[in-house]
Amino acid sequence: MxxxxxxxxxxxxxxxxxxxxxxxxxxxxxxxxxxxxxxxxxxxxxxxxxxxxxxxxxxxxxxxxxxxxxxxxxxxxxxxxxxxxxxxxxxxxxxxxxxxxxxxxxxxxxxxxxxxxxxxxxxxxxxxxxxxxxxxxxxxxxxxxxxxxxxxxxxxxxxxxxxxxxxxxxVTKQEYEAMEKRIAKLEEDNKLVPAPKWFISEFGSPDLKGLIADPQLTTEGWRTLAIGLRSSRK
Ligand SMILES: [Zn+2]
Known part of the structure; x- marks a missing residue:
């Protein structure tokens, strides 16, 4: 609150x-x-x-x-x-x-x-x-x-x-549950994942045709990379 x-x-x-x-x-x-x-x-x-x-x-x-x-x-x-x-x-x-x-x-x-x-x-x-x-x-x-x-x-x-x-x-049960949720969210946010489908379809391959050695990023990382690539294309 x-x-x-x-x-x-x-x-x-x-x-x-x-x-x-x-x-x-x-x-x-x-x-x-x-x-x-x-x-x-x-x-x-x-x-x-x-x-x-x-x-x-x-x-x-x-x-x-x-x-x-x-x-x-x-x-x-x-x-x-x-x-x-x-x-x-x-x-x-x-x-x-x-x-x-x-x-x-x-x-x-x-x-x-x-x-x-x-x-x-x-x-x-x-x-x-x-x-x-x-x-x-x-x-x-x-x-x-x-x-x-x-x-x-x-x-x-x-x-x-x-x-x-x-x-x-x-802590109350409610507070404990809220805490667990926040931790799960943080873990989810920090998890390294392979290139999402939208990334591959927009940029052709997960490793940008060999540019990245091990294409594992966080979900946010993939978004950031895409934004960078898009702006460098202009
Ligand atoms: Zn009153």
Whole structure:
């Protein structure tokens, strides 16, 4: 997952980036409440002239990326509990989980993101909050489950498992599989192969009529050679 910073400007309309300095003590989880918007859409909405609300957030995550929209040492208006020094709005980093597209993947990415942020800070899952915890808004709404909050406890458990796994120096099954794939790809890329058919049909023979002693190159090598030969013909 890509993590990119695209902070909204200081002075963004409707006081969306108030700029109070913040030493965060918790991380608050939200759902965007919009079934069709991506992380990029949510970021754009913060600076859309049609947006008249004084509401903002720090990070939004979807299946593709996480976008940091307000620096994490400044506050955002996300918790609905005013501006007091102890409010969620003034002490908590907010993360919006997108509801659009592949929600399972959005959630996977949120678990990874949050686990990483807790680890960096030496925090446990006791530092996690719902928007609900600050102001009783039903948010993150996709974790609500009619008041049982099943999805919330699942989420916290998954983050805890991620933290525990990493503490033991383990990689997750997903990471391991991704690693194996990358290695296979590298091996494939570095394998020496005889001249491909297209090369022979374009240049007449694999060894250029005796010019190359042992015509074994990587797939990329054959392409590079062909490009060189073509340009020398001109
Ligand atoms: Zn919320």
């Amino acid at each position: 890509l993590y990119r910073k695209d902070p909204i400007p200081k002075g963004t309309a409707n006081n969306r980036r108030p700029g109070y300095s913040m030493s965060p003590t918790t991380i608050t989880i939200h759902n965007t409440g919009n079934p069709s918007s991506t992380a990029d859409n949510e970021r754009s909405w913060l600076t859309n002239p049609g947006n008249t609300r004084t509401a903002s957030f720090h990070i939004v995550v979807d299946s593709k990326e996480a976008i940091e929209c307000i620096p994490l040492n400044e506050n955002a208006w996300h918790a609905g509990d005013g501006s007091g020094a102890a409010s969620g709005n003034r002490t908590s980093i907010s993360i919006e989980i997108c509801e659009s597209g592949d929600y399972a993947k959005n959630l996977d990415n949120a678990v990874q993101l949050v686990a990483g942020m807790l680890r960096e800070r030496g925090w446990g899952v006791d530092r996690l909050r719902r928007h609900w915890d600050w102001s009783k808004k039903i948010c993150p709404r996709l974790m609500y489950d009619g008041g049982k909050w099943t999805g919330w406890f699942d989420f916290k458990n998954r983050v805890a498992a991620e933290l525990a796994g990493k503490d033991e120096g383990k």
